[in-house]
Amino acid sequence: MANRIPPLMKQLPEGGTYARPVRIESLIDACDNLPFETLIDRARLKDRRNPNYLPSEVLVFFLRVTRTDNSDRRFAILYDLVMNRLTRSLRSAVQGNTENARQSELHERMIERFVILLMKDRGAYCEALDIFEIAFDRAARSLKVDMLRVMGRRVPPAISLTEQETGEVRQDAEAALIDLNPMSKPIELQVTYRIQLRRAIDSLPDNERRVIDMIFAGIPAQSDDTGKASIAQLLHCDPKTVRNRRDSAVKKLIRMLGGETQDDA
Amino acid sequence: MTPDSRVEDVFFAFTAEPDMAPETLRTYILRYPDLAEALTDLYHEFATVDLDLMVVETAPAAEPAFEQTADHIERIEAALSGDGLRALARALRLPRDFVAGFRDAQVRPGSIPLGVLKRLGDFAGVGVLHMLAYFRHAAGIRRALAFKSDHKPKPSEIMDYSDFVRNLGLTSEEAFALAELEHSDGSD
Numbered sequence: 419m420a421n422r423i424p425p426l427m428k429q430l431p432e433g434g435t436y437a438r439p440v441r442i443e444s445l446i447d448a449c450d451n452l453p454f455e456t457l458i459d460r461a462r463l464k465d466r467r468n469p470n471y472l473p474s475e476v477l478v479f480f481l482r483v484t485r486t487d488n489s490d491r492r493f494a495i496l497y498d499l500v501m502n503r504l505t506r507s508l509r510s511a512v513q514g515n516t517e518n519a520r521q522s523e524l525h526e527r528m529i530e531r532f533v534i535l536l537m538k539d540r541g542a543y544c545e546a547l548d549i550f551e552i553a554f555d556r557a558a559r560s561l562k563v564d565m566l567r568v569m570g571r572r573v574p575p576a577i578s579l580t581e582q583e584t585g586e587v588r589q590d591a592e593a594a595l596i597d598l599n600p601m602s603k604p605i606e607l608q609v610t611y612r613i614q615l616r617r618a619i620d621s622l623p624d625n626e627r628r629v630i631d632m633i634f635a636g637i638p639a640q641s642d643d644t645g646k647a648s649i650a651q652l653l654h655c656d657p658k659t660v661r662n663r664r665d666s667a668v669k670k671l672i673r674m675l676g677g678e679t680q681d682d683a
Numbered sequence: 684m685t686p687d688s689r690v691e692d693v694f695f696a697f698t699a700e701p702d703m704a705p706e707t708l709r710t711y712i713l714r715y716p717d718l719a720e721a722l723t724d725l726y727h728e729f730a731t732v733d734l735d736l737m738v739v740e741t742a743p744a745a746e747p748a749f750e751q752t753a754d755h756i757e758r759i760e761a762a763l764s765g766d767g768l769r770a771l772a773r774a775l776r777l778p779r780d781f782v783a784g785f786r787d788a789q790v791r792p793g794s795i796p797l798g799v800l801k802r803l804g805d806f807a808g809v810g811v812l813h814m815l816a817y818f819r820h821a822a823g824i825r826r827a828l829a830f831k832s833d834h835k836p837k838p839s840e841i842m843d844y845s846d847f848v849r850n851l852g853l854t855s856e857e858a859f860a861l862a863e864l865e866h867s868d869g870s871d
Contacts, residue, residue: 430696439701489791490793494793497793507732529812530811530812533811537796537800537815540793540794541797541865546691546695548695549698552698556703559725559728559732560694560725560728563724564694566724616727616731620727620731627727628723628724631705631708631723631726632712632719635709636705636706636709647712647716652720653719
């Protein structure tokens with residue numbers, strides 16, 4: 419059976435075009451012939467466990483389709499629903515503190531960027547919007563990274579590590595990192611631990627967070643081989659700086675994760 | 684390919700990766716070392732959101748996407764009326780009726796080209812987001828008033844942008860200025 423859903427148009431580097439995840443494509447196909455009111459009833463569901471829940475990627479598809487409508491009725495309803503989904507997705511990205519002027523500015527800039535892509539798409543197909551039909555929540559987060567690059571500054575994390583640095587730098591930081599790595603945990607604890615660890619990493623200063631993520635990705639802190647990438651090279655800093663950031667981050671992570679790290683080690 | 688479009692393509696591909704594991708980050712960093720910092724930032728964001736999705740089953744109650752403050756509305760109204768209207772029409776090299784049409788909510792918001800929204804927003808000192816919200820609200824009021832009037836409602840009073848422009852009877856110079864305006868893509 420021919421696929422009635424128009425494919426995405428963003429080109430893959432190796433040729434061809436990106437595709438929506440199979441699950442999203444199937445849901446779009448299943449919803450394509452639903453009466454609009456039924457579609458909207460499903461779009462309003464908030465519980466992801468509900469079998470009728472529609473992921474945001476599906477809503478973006480149907481919102482984009484309204485570009486050929488000759489009234490704003492469907493556009494207006496779907497626009498509000500998608501914007502609510504986007505707001506929810508971005509809420510934790512900016513830590514929810516709307517009192518903070520910089521966070522408010524970031525939040526608004528991210529939404530503005532999405533609306534610009536959307537309105538551009540209504541004039542002529544905007545490939546940059548395709549990613550919202552592939553991975554909506556990630557695409558929303560990428561808006562944050564984009565906007566922070568534009569704004570050229572960091573929005574402080576919700577949990578601020580203001581505690582004085584009084585402890586000794588742990589000598590065996592590398593051993594501690596092995597303990598901290600989720601892969602060192604029993605499989606049944608990994609999900610919970612990953613969440614705790616990611617929250618802790620999120621509270622680190624950017625330069626320490628990057629070092630930790632690169633270490634967990636298996637990038638060496640330094641390398642004698644000039645042809646082999648090291649964190650020091652990638653971040654354009656001295657190997658000693660990388661070690662200092664690593665040690666400082668490890669100390670904070672152990673402190674934040676508390677006894678669990680000790681117990682699990 | 685421009686440097687910007689290359690970066691966008693790399694970020695797009697990274698965002699679309701089905702499995703956001705440390706190995707994925709490593710692969711991309713080694714392939715695009717000049718983007719290592721930004722890729723690591725993206726990785727962190729994706730790791731956070733993927734974990735959120737694993738534990739947050741129910742989305743919280745809906746809330747407004749943003750706040751349209753009185754200040755935003757005042758700025759837009761000032762840009763679309765009185766001296767603002769005249770100055771804006773001059774700046775756009777278009778007849779005042781063009782701006783007045785937006786002031787009077789004659790245009791279907793979803794049909795307004797991005798370039799027009801962006802330019803009007805720039806003039807008012809607000810974003811596209813606020814312009815669109817303003818026009819949607821104004822169109823809603825216009826529709827409501829039409830249905831409250833003693834006469835038969837005329838929803839056609841809110842026109843598609845293309846019909847609105849066609850009815851303006853633009854000169855060739857104005858049509859050229861409008862084409863320029865419409866085709867500005869609103870990039871940052």
